[in-house]
Amino acid sequence: MKQPLLLTADPEGISVFCGANLLLKNLKPVINTDAGQIIPKLKEVSEVKDKITLFYAANGIRRFKLTVNKAERSLVFCIDLETEQPLNQYPGVVFNFDIGRVTGTVNIYPNKIWWTYPSFARSKKDWPERGQLTVVKNGGGQIISLLPLPQKNFLTHISSRGIELSAGCGGVTAMNGTFLSIYTASEPIKSIQENFRNARQMKAITVPLLSERKIPGFVDEFGWCSWDAFYRDMNEEKFIAKMKEFKEKNIPVKWVIIDDGWLHQKDNKLLGFEADPAKFPLGLKHLISQIKSILDVKVGVWHAFTSYWDGIAPGSELEKQYSDYLTTLPSGAIIPSLDPEKAYKFWSAWHSFLRDCSVDMLxxxxxxxxxxxxxxxxxxxxxxxxxxxxxxxxxxxxxxxxALPLINCMGNPQENVFNRPVSAVNRNSDDFFPNDNDSFAAHIVQNAWNAPWHSMLYVCDFDMWWSSHPDAYRSAVLRALSGGPVYVSDKIGESDFKKIAPLCDEKGRLYRFPGAAMPTYDCFFTDCRAAEKPLKLFNKKGDNFAVGVWNISDVPADGEISISDIPRIDSGGRYLAYEYFSKKYRLFDLENSIKLSLAKGEVQAWSIYPIRDGKVKTGDCSKYFGAATPVIREVPASSLLNG
Known part of the structure; x- marks a missing residue:
């Protein structure tokens, strides 16, 4: 079913329709400057082929036009503005608008300065601040995504006030570039993905999509990170003990991250490139050599984007030696220079030291x-x-x-995700909090709803986890389905091979899906915890599909997996479904859904294989998702259903 986007413009504002259904009404600009607020008036509308140009004028404005590039399913908005007085830092321009009737809404917004999270509030007055993506289902059942985009001299966000453009700095009098892309499709994930592809094709997204980036090899190997094992209370003896445990238990760890806690710092400010001498008196190089003498692993280290949490210690030898490559901000914070060439020289000096210590990744x-x-x-x-x-x-x-061997972390805001030129891996969610018994629900929701947009730019890292924990199976199944890197952060003595083995082969190679785990159709616009219904995520590898099901509510939850819930599956096809924990097979097609009844905290892992000519090719059923493994056998489907 076609869902054309239509645009009208008059002095009351711009209105956007999806078919006959109103999406946005009376979208009009307000300019905020140091001299006060300006409300421009629409003076002229010009339409040439697939481009509409709207010219505005007002006292205090030197130049202002909007250009809308239109296609059947998309509208892409560009601004060209110059004012006489500097624009406000935040926001400089606001496009107010009303919203048509909607029956479902998801807004992705920063719930913390580092992370994004979904809001399901339908009423525009309840939309959160600094939204980075809005997906709505309108009164006609049509799906539309609104993607605010940053450019060199501004950021763009959606909030209850409208679409907001901000430079974040005083003295700016001009804004130029694409700030909004709208796309309609038959279902929400497709709407998001096609919006990204269309915006990239039009050069509105100015960094590569994931399909254009090179993925580092560690993503396909099982790893371990020190953070939740040691936090900052670390030393060489603890690392050695943990490496020996992996060797004794035959757990095939292939990479190790030395997380925060290894650096020499004071008051959260960096003192030098070398390891903390009190914790590692023999230095970083010795620590890494000891780790590699026990296990055949790549070793990575942690550092912050500004060197350390609060930058570089003033008066330190580090500051004195590299002062030409640093910037002191008005707050007093000292960080790598705002000049990219000078900042590069600082990083190059540090990274050269790290490489000499045999560091492999960051x-x-x-x-x-x-x-x-x-x-x-x-x-x-x-x-x-x-x-x-x-x-x-x-x-x-x-x-x-x-293929940069790099995990970007605490960097989901727009100014980060749309500005990385090469790297391909980014953390998809806030931390796994092992000591918070109620944190899993928020963790899986954040990962699930970030994935549809985030995976267009990066491999989504669902974070580390503990294999000895009340949520271990729920966490393991989530990582197995995630399509991203899988790594634990177990304490000494607490790595559980039984829960790790179904993720990888005996050499530590993961059975990874090539895409990210995402919500099924019926879950996308639903807060499953509040609705007390099972949360379902799907993924795909080749012709096989996989569905993970979690009960994240506080009571038992019933539901079903219907073939119509799963994007890209052949709804007219016949499939064989296998559930890892119950070891049971089910026929799965349009007439045979999978009935669900999950206890509080329960998880199910379903692999779904196509039946062709009465036969089915199954994967390794000893893994959480055999659908992601090589074919183990081809047998008549009836032999498994009747077995």
Whole structure:
């Protein structure tokens, strides 16, 4: 069913229709400057082929036009504005609008400065601040995604007030570029994905999509990170003990991250490139050599996007030695220079040291703090792009390219995700919190609803987990389905081979899906925890499908898996479904759905194989999702259904 997008414009504002159904009504600009607010008037509308240009005028405005590039399923909005007085830092331009009738809404917004999270509020007055994606189901059942886009000199967000453009710095009098892309499709995930592809094709997205990036090899191997094992209370003896445990238990760890806690710092400010001498008196190089003498692993280390959480210690030898490559902000914080060439030289010096210590990969953290750090000092989007470009240039030089061995972390805000030039892996959610018994529900929801948009740019890292934990199976199934890297953060003595083995082969190679796990159709616009219904995520590999089911509510939850719930599956086909924990097969087609009844905290892992000519090719049933493994056998489907 075609769902054309139509645009009308008059002095009351711009209105957008999806078919006959109103989507946006009376979208009109308000300009906020240091001299006060300006409400421009629409003076002229010009339409040439697939482009509409709207010209505005008002006192205090030197130039202002909007250009809308239109196609049957998309509208892409560009701004060209110059004012006489500087624009407000936040926001400089607001496009107010009313919304048509909707029956479902998802807004992706920063619930913390580092992370994004879904809101299901339907009423526009309840939409959250600084939204990065809005997906609505309108009164006609049509799905539309609104993607706000940053450019060099502004960020764009959606909130209850409208569409907001902000430079984040004083003295800016011009904004130029694409700020909004709208796309309609038959279902929400397709609407999001096609919106990204269309915006990239039109050069509105100015960094590569994931399909254009090179994925590092560690993504396909099982790993371990020190954070939840040690936090900052670490030393060489603890690392050695953990490596020996992996060897004794035959757990095939292939990479290790030395997380926060290894660096020499004071008051959250960096003192030097070397490891903390009190914790590692023999230095970083010795620690890594000891780790590699026990296990055949790649070793990575952690550092922050600004070197350490609060930058570099003033008066330190580090600051004195590299002062030419640093910037002191009005707050007093000292960070790598805002000049990308100077910042690169700082990172190159540090990364050269790390490489000499036999470091193989990096985790770069606290990226979302960059916006509040430089706010008011520099144009945020431009400064973030310069910072990402500088550090990734150094990573490529010292650790390998074009597939950078790098995990970006705490960096889901718009100014980060749309400004990384090369790297392909980004954390998809807030931390796994092993000591918070109620954290799993929020963790899986965040990962599930971030994945549809985030996976267009990056491999989604669903974070580390504990294999000895009340949520271990729920966490393991989530990572198995995620399509991203899988790594634990177990304490010494607490790695459970039984829960790890179904994720990978005996050499540590993961059975990874090529795409990210995402909500099924029927779950997308639903807060499953509040609705007390099972949360279902799907993935696909080749012709096989997989569905993970979790009860994240506080009571038992009933439901079903219907073939019509799963994107891209042949709804007219016949499939054989196998559930890992119950070891049972089910016929799965349009007439045979899978009935669900889950206890509180229960998880199910379903592999779904096509039946052709009465036969089915199944994968390794000893893994959480055999659908992601090579074919083990081909047998008549009836032999498994009747067995």
């Amino acid at each position: 985790k770069i953290d606290n990226q979302g703090s960059y916006m509040p750090t430089v706010l008011g000092t520099a144009v945020v989007s431009e400064a973030a792009r310069n910072a990402h470009t500088a550090v990734e240039r150094s990573v490529a030089e010292h650790f390998g390219s074009p």
